[in-house]
Amino acid sequence: MGKDSERSKMNETPDGLSIVETDEVRVRMAPSPTGFLHIGGARTALFNWLFAKHYNGKFILRIDDTDTARSTDESMHEIYTALEWLGLEWDEGGNKGGPYAPYLQSERKSIYDAHVTQLLESGNAYHCYCTPEELEEIRAQARADKLPRSYDGRSRNLSSEAVKRFIAEGRKPTVRIKMPDTPIRVDDLILGSRNIDPATLEDEVIVRSNGMPNYNLTSIIDDAEMRITHVIRGTEHLNNTPTQIAIANALGLEIPKFAHIPLVLDSNGRKLSKRHHGDLVAVNRYREQGYLREAMLNFVARLGWSYDDKQEIFAVSELIEKFDLARVGKSGSVFDIKKLEWLNSHYINRLDVSERTDAVIPFWEVEGLLNQTEDRDWLIRIVEAVGERLTTLQDIVPQTRYFFTDDYEFETKAVKKWWGGSEEKREKTSEILTNLGQILEAVPSFDVETVETAIWKYTDENDIKRVAAMQALRIALTGTSFGPSLFDIVTLLGRDEVLKRIPRAIAYL
RNA sequence: GCCGCUAUCGUCUAGGGGUUAGGACGGAUGGUUCUCAGCCAUCAAACCGGGGUUCGAAUCCCCGUAGCGGUACCA
Incomplete structure (x- = not known):
């Protein structure tokens, strides 16, 4: 304990990296609007938000919608309502605007274009005319040869004749970043520092053949443009970091500090995802089922972060006060619904009967159980009688239906x-x-x-x-x-x- | 295949060379009671393996193994 408090006073990670070296902390959540916000995304948002609040900084919501084929307005709004429900209000971005607007990447194309031109002109990026079929072949060959990367950079030095021919064929090029041949050092506030062997680094596509830039390019440019000081994101992005650092270096951009937080897993130890788990993991679904914001936040905060060996219950204000990147673990955490349920019933029971009644009324209403003739005192008495039997607010329905109707079966x-x-x-x-x-x-x-x-x-x-x-x-x-x-x-x-x-x-x- | 990350009860975790390896969720048993929930009490349950370093390793180092992540003109 003594050591811990010393450490956080010293503002260092266990590896001795300093966590904050700036007057104004600026962090961001950068979801791609290709679906609802799930538990893992909520945790990324929470950690960013807590970090910002803890240091009196700013929390920015940027929408990474460069994948025009999959992005939808609908999921963008789903994300807003989920974050709003959780109370993770953002200082800039999203639908709020701010000094570095626009915050939707789809509206920032000219910014990226300018940077791409610069990269091309400085020789740090090049056009690649390979077709998907060719790339597939190259990949297969690389795999067969047990090579550490799946693209060999063969388009780096295309002759002008070859280029002319490709253009004549109607090929539309992509742009690739030219990766350096020296190691790239990645300092991570959670995982520590390491040098990445350039032999494993690959010239990734930074602009699609349709002209739309890719994540690795837009992300690091916007982080710099928006003065982001810390990038706190899931470890699935760890392998993108060297590429982004290389791009920033080539562009002379400021590089933020990185903190890759471990993944949230399902009970089989696999990464939680929309694709495999559906809306079973959607934050909005939990709201609809009668989970309390406080329970959700408390639960999600403890996935990968811990304070000491005593405390499980943390009010939001306490999370802000106590949250510390140095105490975020390195290994993934399994999402355990039982623990969420326990926390939820705890927070429900902590409400007084009047508050609890207010919380529960909407759930009676959707079931059509209320018909305006009930007086509030009677409803309060019902809630009082139910006592500590609610795990979710929705539980009120099956547990009290018979008060409102005699249309029930004898079990x-x-x-x-x-x-x-x-x-x-x-x-x-x-x-x-x-x-x-x-x-x-x-x-x-x-x-x-x-x-x-x-x-x-x-x-x-x-x-x-x-x-x-x-x-x-x-x-x-x-x-x-x-x-x-x-x-x-x-x-x-x-x-x-x-x-x-x-x-x-x-x-x- | 390749690159990377990780490894303490079923789960979330505490642990920073010397602890009966602690807590919480979940589970089990008993008590309270009109039932259930709750509450109270009790119990079971873990250091991935092997080598070092050291008087002493869950803790430091190395090697395995396993799991996961990435390996896209997704983010």
Whole structure:
């Protein structure tokens, strides 16, 4: 602990790299709008946001939509709403604008074009007329020869005749970056430093044949143009880093500090992705299911980051205060829904009944259970009766449906266990229900204490097991064998409703 | 194939040469109770393997192995 606090005061990673060397920290989240925001993306956003907040810096939302074929406005808005729900508000970019606008890469093409011209003119990039088929062949050959890279840079020195011929054939060139033949040093705030062997570096395409620039080019240019000081992103980008550094060097651009955070994995240890996991991992889906923002943030923060060996629950303000890149681990973390559920129920239970009622009302509404005649106090009493039984807000629906409607089924399992599979048992249950009906009809007032006293008096005097009577009545009134205190249910339902439901249950028997 | 990254209970993790390897989720058992949930108590559960370095290694080094990521005119 002493060492840790020393370390963060010293502003260093375990490897001795200094984390912040600037007055104004500027970080960015740069999603490509090709789908919804998933858990992994949310974590990248959170880490960036926490880092910015911790250092009083700026969090920028840049939209990396250079893949025009896959980018859609719809997913861009999905991303906005997910980030907004999480409360990860951005200072610049997205739909907000800012001093370095535009923040949509598709609107920055002229900037990239200028840089490409510069690269071409300085001899750091070149046109490549290889066709996809040729490239495929080169790749296959390289693989067969066990070469460390799949493109050999053969277009670096094309003769002007060859170029003329290709143009005459109608070929549209791509632009490739000419990678240096000296090692590239990559300093990573999480992974440490290393030198990359130039033999493994490949002249990647930085502009497509349709003229649209690629990620490695646009990303590093924009990071420089937008004065990004730290690039915090998933380790899937680790192999892009040398290319981006090479481009920045060739262009004389400022290079940000890099921090590659480990991947979020599924239970099989594979990277979480839209493609393989569908919207099971979509942030918006969790909102719809009744997860709380606080739970989500707390959960996601602990995926790869830890504070000490004691604390699991972190308020957002505490995350901001305590978040430290030096305490982000190097290995991937499995997304464990059970832990999210635990945190979610924790945060739900921490709300007072009134807040919890407000939180839950929309979930009743979508199910059409509310019809404006309910008074709020009654709803609050229901939520109070439900107590700490909610894992998600949506759980309120199955757990309280019977308060709003008598259109419920008697669960087979419950019926079998508590109402009886035999004729004899059914008769007994029917008798108990009849008696309870009479008692509840006669009871002087319909409050918990009176009802409880009356029912206990009945069971004890007639030598009936309390459980048996209670469960018989519970199933009659709710259709299920579990739920809140039965006395709460009875009084919440009210005498009329209870006396209506009992005969119905007896008839069913 | 090639390049890279990683490696502590099932999961998230603490750990910085000497600890009965700690906590949390999940699991199991018991208690409380009208059921369920909760709560309380208890339990099971881990240092990938092999070599070094050292009096002493989960911790430092090397070699394996395994897993993952990348290997696109995606990001």
